[in-house]
Amino acid sequence: MITLNNLSKIFRTELIETHALRDVNLQINEGEFAALTGPSGSGKSTLLNILGTLESFDGGDYLLDGQSVTGLSDAALSKLRNEKIGFIFQSFNLIKDFSIYDNIELPLRYRGLNADARKQRIEQALELVGLHARRDYLPGQLSGGQQQRVAIARAIAGQPRILLADEPTGNLDSLMARQVMELLEQINQQGCTILMVTHDPDQARRAGRNIQIIDGQLHDSTLYEPLAAHSA
Amino acid sequence: MEQFIYYLKVSLKGIKRAPLPYALTIFILSVGLGVFFANATFYYQLNSDPLPQKSDKLFFPMLNLVPYQCTTDCRTPRVLSYSNVQKLSQSGIPTQAAAMYSADGYLRINATQPPLPVSIRITQRDFFSLFDVPLLHGSVWPDNSARQEVILTKTSAENLFGRTDVVGEKLLLDDRHVTISAVLDSWQMLPRLYDANNHNHLSDADDIYLPLETGYDMNYLSNSQSSTFDDTDYRQLSTQGRTGALHQLQYWVQLDTAAQQQAYRQFMHNLVQDEKAAGRHPSEPNNQLIAMRDIVSYFGGESSDIKAFALVTLLFLLVCLFNASHLSLNRYLSNQYEFGLRRALGASRSQLQLQMLADVLLMALFTIGGALLTGYAGIKLMTELLPANRLFADWDLTLLIALLLLAVICSYLVTLYPSLRASFGTLNQQLKE
Ligand SMILES: Nc1ncnc2c1ncn2[C@@H]1O[C@H](COP(=O)(O)OP(=O)(O)OP(=O)(O)O)[C@@H](O)[C@H]1O
Ligand SMILES: [Mg+2]
Numbered sequence: 257m258i259t260l261n262n263l264s265k266i267f268r269t270e271l272i273e274t275h276a277l278r279d280v281n282l283q284i285n286e287g288e289f290a291a292l293t294g295p296s297g298s299g300k301s302t303l304l305n306i307l308g309t310l311e312s313f314d315g316g317d318y319l320l321d322g323q324s325v326t327g328l329s330d331a332a333l334s335k336l337r338n339e340k341i342g343f344i345f346q347s348f349n350l351i352k353d354f355s356i357y358d359n360i361e362l363p364l365r366y367r368g369l370n371a372d373a374r375k376q377r378i379e380q381a382l383e384l385v386g387l388h389a390r391r392d393y394l395p396g397q398l399s400g401g402q403q404q405r406v407a408i409a410r411a412i413a414g415q416p417r418i419l420l421a422d423e424p425t426g427n428l429d430s431l432m433a434r435q436v437m438e439l440l441e442q443i444n445q446q447g448c449t450i451l452m453v454t455h456d457p458d459q460a461r462r463a464g465r466n467i468q469i470i471d472g473q474l475h476d477s478t479l480y481e482p483l484a485a486h487s488a
Numbered sequence: 489m490e491q492f493i494y495y496l497k498v499s500l501k502g503i504k505r506a507p508l509p510y511a512l513t514i515f516i517l518s519v520g521l522g523v524f525f526a527n528a529t530f531y532y533q534l535n536s537d538p539l540p541q542k543s544d545k546l547f548f549p550m551l552n553l554v555p556y557q558c559t560t561d562c563r564t565p566r567v568l569s570y571s572n573v574q575k576l577s578q579s580g581i582p583t584q585a586a587a588m589y590s591a592d593g594y595l596r597i598n599a600t601q602p603p604l605p606v607s608i609r610i611t612q613r614d615f616f617s618l619f620d621v622p623l624l625h626g627s628v629w630p631d632n633s634a635r636q637e638v639i640l641t642k643t644s645a646e647n648l649f650g651r652t653d654v655v656g657e658k659l660l661l662d663d664r665h666v667t668i669s670a671v672l673d674s675w676q677m678l679p680r681l682y683d684a685n686n687h688n689h690l691s692d693a694d695d696i697y698l699p700l701e702t703g704y705d706m707n708y709l710s711n712s713q714s715s716t717f718d719d720t721d722y723r724q725l726s727t728q729g730r731t732g733a734l735h736q737l738q739y740w741v742q743l744d745t746a747a748q749q750q751a752y753r754q755f756m757h758n759l760v761q762d763e764k765a766a767g768r769h770p771s772e773p774n775n776q777l778i779a780m781r782d783i784v785s786y787f788g789g790e791s792s793d794i795k796a797f798a799l800v801t802l803l804f805l806l807v808c809l810f811n812a813s814h815l816s817l818n819r820y821l822s823n824q825y826e827f828g829l830r831r832a833l834g835a836s837r838s839q840l841q842l843q844m845l846a847d848v849l850l851m852a853l854f855t856i857g858g859a860l861l862t863g864y865a866g867i868k869l870m871t872e873l874l875p876a877n878r879l880f881a882d883w884d885l886t887l888l889i890a891l892l893l894l895a896v897i898c899s900y901l902v903t904l905y906p907s908l909r910a911s912f913g914t915l916n917q918q919l920k921e
Contacts, residue, residue: 308832310832310919330836330837330838331836331837331838334831334834334835334836334837334839335834335836337831337832337833337834338833338834338835339834343832343833345919349829349832349919351826351829353501353504353505354501362829362830362833363833363834365491365494365835366830366833366834366835366836366839367834371490410833414834
């Protein structure tokens, strides 16, 4: 469902050029749960952002469901982000003065769904993440783990086919991290493709597939290998 | 619609997050617009046409028929002498004509009362039909002869008697007996162009009206403009004032057709030629016949001051706009993160532009409220500062609509650039901020 052909990304500032991604080739199939690991600064977030069309790229091609995203209009890209992709950020990115319900509603609002359809989807998502009772709370009134579950509910409320998660448990303690992982596995079992950036070897091991990135280059392996073996 | 209400709600949340900068933006815009609007009202009213159906038919004739050879200032005098008016009145060409001037006096019902200061318009019968003055009770004097009769405005009747049906009642005008022959309905010509050469076109109408001949008989001297071009004693108005070169009369004629106007010009021309032949017109002839429509531009004066002031307020408005945009930019930049988030979750640029439209709408609403308040206060203040230009008329609808439009445009400008800045740029970058 996702195909990257020789994709590269260069960040240019006045002083330096950073090759964040070099000739990345990648194929992710429907229903996969893939973990993206690699040292800090290796280009994980950049790759995820490009997949989520939050960032442009400089070379190569990105095909989503066989269709190239290059040259799509703003409206088409927005629709794609809105309907096909769910994004989970490391720092939750909830709007602080919006209730849990309103936060989850956000992507649905830009989709032309009527009030009933929105409500139904929000309630489903709330049910799944187990926060139905907290629907009228503000994000600040929830724990970090709960906030991340709200962010997950927001990402899946639109029923996306692919979920991109950038270190979803990076800001959580291990218990909460495990809850979030279980939730993601559950979502994956319902058919949603997931690509998750993580630093945690345990989590990486739990994913069905492990993709490593070092210095902007991919080292794909379905078997988990210790990080140390690569960082030479 | 439901979606737009959502946008409005989001805008309100945004305001609540930083109410102070928002209030400041509104305040700055309101003050700029209000001051501009107050001045525009002034300017507009001064330049509006109070008698659009007639203002090209009413004319203000001027002659330099004075027994005096001009050496320095050879402009035609703005006022005529009694004998000038007599000669002009002989033509028989105008449909209607009236001479006039204004004076101050004291009025009371009887000698036991304290006298009330009044401004008197001393004029002729046709004044009321020339300028479409509405009558409430009684009738206008039947001719231009002297009579001890006054016409009151509605307000002065109410002030003196507490009622308006006072035709036939007696009054003491500077302790001489007069009878009330008519009461006018509420009337205010704005700008008051019939007072042609005096620059107080935004001031109140006079309180009472007295026949011209009676005014001369009672020795009322003009309170605005009178000049003597010979040795006429201005205290002997009833005698020397009628024969000598004491100029204080404004004269208006109604000339309905081009033929009438042409004939009247010719008449004025012949008149000064005859006077020249008789040795009573030493200067070069310089006749003027000014249509009411052109009065303000002909006499200039306060209008040009206000024009300059209007320019200053326009600049002030621009400065306010600039400042408000700056404030608004800061506000949007601090909200940029949310913009980015919405984009990342699938809002298109056009959807965010709709969001911006909701912002504009709210800002326009608040700004209109603020601008109306400051505008009102500004007009009050100007009226206080320039009491000669007391302003009565209600706000003009055209002007109000113009203000509303201007407020929307300003709100749009103030919102446009910042929100464009906030909705472009790479999303990833915005989310990190
Ligand atoms: N906006 C940017 N401008 C310039 N350079 C950037 C930008 N974003 C990322 N980079 C550079 O690109 C490289 C990859 O960054 P990226 O954020 O993808 O790393 P990462 O693998 O997510 O690291 P971490 O594990 O610390 O989150 C880094 O060298 C980083 O400095
Ligand atoms: Mg990262």
